[in-house]
Amino acid sequence: MTYGKPQHISEWKIPWTSLTGQQEDAEIVLEDSMMRAWSAAKWAEQAGDSQMLDVFPVHYIGVCKPREGVKSPVAYGWDINIKGWRYLFTEEVLRRFFDEQPKTDWQKTQEALVKREPLHDILGAETLFDVLALEEAATPQQVRAAYRALVKRVHPDVSDEPEARALFEKVDHAYRVLRDAKKAARYRAGLKLAKAEAPRYGGPFSWGAAPTGQATGASKYQSPRRCGLVLMSVVETVIHPILLVKNILRWGDIINTQGQIMTASWEWGATEPRLEFIGGKR
Amino acid sequence: MKELVVKGSLMDASQSRGVTMAEAIMEAEAIVLIDMSGSMGAQDMGGKARYEVAQEQLARLQGRMPGAVGVISFSTSPVFVPDGIPVFSAGSTNLARALEFAKVADVEGMRFIVISDGFPDSESLALDVARRYTNKIDTVFIGPADDTIGQDFLRQLAAAGGGKSVSDIRLVELARALQLLLEA
Numbered sequence: 154m155t156y157g158k159p160q161h162i163s164e165w166k167i168p169w170t171s172l173t174g175q176q177e178d179a180e181i182v183l184e185d186s187m188m189r190a191w192s193a194a195k196w197a198e199q200a201g202d203s204q205m206l207d208v209f210p211v212h213y214i215g216v217c218k219p220r221e222g223v224k225s226p227v228a229y230g231w232d233i234n235i236k237g238w239r240y241l242f243t244e245e246v247l248r249r250f251f252d253e254q255p256k257t258d259w260q261k262t263q264e265a266l267v268k269r270e271p272l273h274d275i276l277g278a279e280t281l282f283d284v285l286a287l288e289e290a291a292t293p294q295q296v297r298a299a300y301r302a303l304v305k306r307v308h309p310d311v312s313d314e315p316e317a318r319a320l321f322e323k324v325d326h327a328y329r330v331l332r333d334a335k336k337a338a339r340y341r342a343g344l345k346l347a348k349a350e351a352p353r354y355g356g357p358f359s360w361g362a363a364p365t366g367q368a369t370g371a372s373k374y375q376s377p378r379r380c381g382l383v384l385m386s387v388v389e390t391v392i393h394p395i396l397l398v399k400n401i402l403r404w405g406d407i408i409n410t411q412g413q414i415m416t417a418s419w420e421w422g423a424t425e426p427r428l429e430f431i432g433g434k435r
Numbered sequence: 436m437k438e439l440v441v442k443g444s445l446m447d448a449s450q451s452r453g454v455t456m457a458e459a460i461m462e463a464e465a466i467v468l469i470d471m472s473g474s475m476g477a478q479d480m481g482g483k484a485r486y487e488v489a490q491e492q493l494a495r496l497q498g499r500m501p502g503a504v505g506v507i508s509f510s511t512s513p514v515f516v517p518d519g520i521p522v523f524s525a526g527s528t529n530l531a532r533a534l535e536f537a538k539v540a541d542v543e544g545m546r547f548i549v550i551s552d553g554f555p556d557s558e559s560l561a562l563d564v565a566r567r568y569t570n571k572i573d574t575v576f577i578g579p580a581d582d583t584i585g586q587d588f589l590r591q592l593a594a595a596g597g598g599k600s601v602s603d604i605r606l607v608e609l610a611r612a613l614q615l616l617l618e619a
Contacts, residue, residue, distance in 0.1 A: 280455075280457065281457075281458075330458070330461070335542075335543050335544070336461065338542045338543060339460075339461040339542050339543070339544070339545070340457055340458065340461045341542075342460065342461070342539050342540040342541075342542045342545070343455075343456065343457035343458060343459070343460030343461045343540075344457040345539040345540075346456075346457075346460050346505065346515050346539060346540055347455070347456040347457045347460060347517075349515045349536070349539075389539075391536055391539055393532075393535050
């Protein structure tokens with residue numbers, strides 16, 4: 154469940170029941186700052202063309218764990234509206250928001266290119282987007298800019314890189330596919346289907362496995378156990394209704410009209426998180 | 436042990452062209468969703484099961500149109516099969532889920548063909564998903580000729596997906612029928 158853009162600030166209210174599942178005569182009023190951040194992000198089109206930018210209710214985020222078929226540790230996020238896991242957070246996304254505010258890959262690449270820092274691993278890149286050090290939602294303009302910047306470093310006529318020809322061929326190939334919006338869309342579709350191949354062997358993208366499926370390795374990072382109305386850019390995955398979170402832009406705590414803050418905990422053996430309002434006057 | 440890969444399948448195309456699977460899918464023209472539910476196990480194809488003949492026919496199609504056809508098999512769950520060999524899993528017929536799964540490939544220029552003997556777990560859900568497709572969904576019925584219920588559903592599905600429905604073919608002619616649909 155997402156919430157449509159309000160026409161007026163006074164409409165930016167969310168029924169209590171949609172957040173808590175409880176029948177109470179109250180409403181949550183979202184902070185004006187959240188709405189402003191959302192509007193600004195929408196205007197700036199930070200989400201990219203294949204991503205959805207919206208405010209989503211997140212009630213609990215589990216522990217990041219390495220899971221079969223996924224490159225980096227991931228944690229699932231619970232949505233009480235559907236009484237199930239709905240969001241997939243990579244550790245990188247959570248740390249980026251909660252622990253630090255690092256520059257985007259795009260910014261880092263641009264700076265590295267300007268500073269003549271060592272190139273990213275072009276020959277070992279998994280996807281064509283990785284070759285150009287772009288995110289999957291990159292626009293044709295970003296593709297062109299990345300290509301121009303990289304060609305100055307890898308073109309065999311000017312490059313002093315030892316594998317310049319191979320690097321250039323890889324960069325040029327990625328550019329020829331991704332500069333065409335239609336081809337890029339087909340390539341993104343290919344990436345999604347190709348990722349769906351792994352699930353045959355029971356990975357977390359499997360249709361048959363619950364998102365909480367057995368993780369391998371020890372527990373790792375866990376973000377603060379806050380419930381929130383969260384401004385995020387997400388993309389759909391092949392597992393309905395799981396959304397892959399690409400970026401967290403702003404986190405709004407859920408505070409009721411008594412000033413209490415919603416928190417979540419997951420008791421051993423429970424099938425859903427326990428929500429509780431703490432603090433405040435009540 | 437040598438991995439079994441159908442000639443002309445996406446995996447074969449990926450390996451022979453030296454490109455990633457995502458790039459091979461990018462060049463595909465169509466996605467075939469093939470029903471591998473329990474009813475496909477019926478041994479009414481001259482001593483062979485329906486699914487076995489469907490596997491042979493799909494392999495023939497992929498050989499004729501190398502790299503052009505992606506295969507998704509479905510029963511209770513959908514499975515993307517880049518090696519071109521659909522897996523018979525004898526489950527239910529969750530077509531809605533399969534269509535939802537394949538929707539990621541619903542990008543400009545892609546075609547979809549559903550091959551089934553009908554009777555999905557939920558007709559209404561499957562039709563709802565089909566209506567959300569931007570590209571056409573053609574259907575091919577592969578069941579007993581007197582099964583009008585299954586044929587009617589696949590006609591409805593094709594109508595919901597804006598495509599054509601083929602129902603008067605024998606399973607042994609499946610590859611030819613699919614090729615005609617794709618070349619239409």
